[in-house]
Amino acid sequence: MSPIVFVLLVVAGFFTGVVGFVTGMASLVSYPALLAAGLPPVTANVTNTVAMVAVGVGSTANSTQELLGRGPKLVWWAVASALGGLTGACVLLLAPEGTFEAIVPFLVATASLALLAQPVIRKHVAERxxxxxxxxxxxxxxxxxxxFGAGAGVIFLSLILICTKETVWGATILKSFLLGIANLVAAVGFAVFGPVHWVATLALAMGALVGGWFGPPVVKLIPPEVLRIGVAILGLGLAAWLLLE
Structure with a gap:
């Protein structure tokens, strides 16, 4: 890998970190960047997952106070995310290529529509x-x-806002944390058994760590309703892109 490509991946990693925390769609930036750097799709996928751990590390390090005090609930959620991430990694490494691709756009689109409808849904479920x-x-x-992960943050955000009493800010923090746990566990499996491109991982992770750190302050500047609607619209765009890809 040339020094120019390495630097460009660092820059892409920074924007990946910010975009990933704010919208939950980090892979929308990082995955195409890895493909543009010449990595094959499966290698780009596993490399992306390993590098995205840095987003969770950066954002969690800058939002620790918001995660403290949530008690056993957060522990159980983290365990569930870890087990899911491990299962997903096994599916990618062992199942036929393209196992989930057909339903991915519809998962992301459904979550985005649910995010748009979140105030109405919460009104009907009251404070439950x-x-x-x-x-x-x-x-x-x-x-x-x-x-795979593209749009997983949108789905997490939609779930938390609809099924809990969390604010948009709290849900954004939790989304990043849970996605980081899933990525971390999957990354361990990929590091041992997957075709990780370690130089690309290093470049992307360096930028993503800094970008993830800047994510929480950026979110605090965005009005909650603007953030919710913006993420939902971007999620629908991502679903359309995945469907047509």
Whole structure:
């Protein structure tokens, strides 16, 4: 890999970190960047997952106070995300190529529409939480996150806003944390068994770590409703792109 390509991947990693935290669609920046750098699709996929751990590390390091005090609930959610990420990594490494691709655009589109309709949905469910549904759903979403991941943050965000009483800010923090857990566990499997391009991983992760750190302050500047609607619209765009790809 040439020095110019390395530097460009670092820059792409920074924007990946910011975009990933703010919108949950980090792969929309990083995955095409890796393909443009000449990596084959499967190598780009596993390299992207390993590098995206840096986004979670950066953003969590800058939002620790918001995660503290959530008690056993957060631990159970983290365990569910870890198990899902591990399952997704196994599917990617062992299942036939293209196992989930056909349904991915519809998953992302459904989550985006649910995000748009979140105020109406929460109005009908009043102040109820869904303590049993949430960890099961986190596990399922993390499987997709470990397998491919494009738009997984949107799905996490939609789940948390609809099924809990979290604010947009809190849901954004939790989304990044849970996705980071899923990516971390999947990354361990990919590091041992997957075709990771380590130079590309280093470049992307360097930028993503800094970008993830800047993510929480950026989100604080965006009005919650603007953020929710913006993420939903971008999610629909991502779904269309994945469908036509």
């Amino acid at each position: 939480d869904f303590p049993r549904l949430v960890p099961i759903s986190i596990f399922a979403i993390a499987i997709y996150g470990g397998y």
